[in-house]
Amino acid sequence: MNKQYTYREDELVMLLKQRDAEAFGYLYDHYAASLNGIIRSFVADEQQALDVLQECFVKIWSQVQTYDASRARLFTWLAAVARNTAIDMLRSRNWKNTLQNRALSDEEYVMPAVTGWNIDTIGLRGAVKNLREEQRQVIELAYFEGMSHSAIAAETGLPVGTVKTRLRAALIELRKFIK
Structure with a gap:
């Protein structure tokens, strides 16, 4: 006891x-x-x-x-x-x-595009329309189509460096429109 x-x-x-x-x-x-x-x-x-x-x-x-x-x-x-x-x-x-x-959990594999956000309701499509054609093309291919830099280069015939430069310039412009 x-x-x-x-x-x-x-x-x-x-x-x-x-x-x-x-x-x-x-x-x-x-x-x-x-x-x-x-x-x-x-x-x-x-x-x-x-x-x-x-x-x-x-x-x-x-x-x-x-x-x-x-x-x-x-x-x-x-x-x-x-x-x-x-x-x-x-x-x-x-x-x-x-x-x-540490191993990645299933939640960390989720792509931002599948989080359920509707890009039309947050105004992103409208903001992209304000970009110059060359910037709009690479943004749409990269973010709406999910293409890699090299895939965009192959699709457009542009060098990969040019694709990256246009994407960066486009993101800077988008940031101005969204603010």
């Missing part, structure tokens, strides 16, 4: 500093959810947040001797450890590499 203890803060700190495993279990049971909430405000991914929480409790176990009750309450110190651990993880080179190497 497990007897459930309730510790006063000073008792809990004293037992933690004595490396009492039962007190550490109590600490985890009573503070993990709150600390995870703090970590989740920094780390969106649930699994990564749990990894940070685990690292946080490892730090608490190894650094509990540094806790000073005259400087802060126990929860304030625990919250600072959790916050700092989350920030350290976000700043780490490994975290940055993980972000760069």
Whole structure:
């Protein structure tokens, strides 16, 4: 039969500093959810947040001797450890590499043209009509037909560099019309 203890803060700190495993279990049971909430405000991914929480409790176990009750309450110190651990993880080179190497989700494959926007209702077709013919041609092929620069060059007989230059000039003009 497990007897459930309730510790006063000073008792809990004293037992933690004595490396009492039962007190550490109590600490985890009573503070993990709150600390995870703090970590989740920094780390969106649930699994990564749990990894940070685990690292946080490892730090608490190894650094509990540094806790000073005259400087802060126990929860304030625990919250600072959790916050700092989350920030350290976000700043780490490994975290940055993980972000760069992650797989694209299905949402990231969606092309802007299939988001359900009707280009006629936002006035884009009207703005394109105000462009010079050479600019209108490349804009329509690139954005309304979805053609690549090289495909537009093949279609129009223009060099790829000229296609890119006309597209850029057209976008600058469109920006003026839309504002």
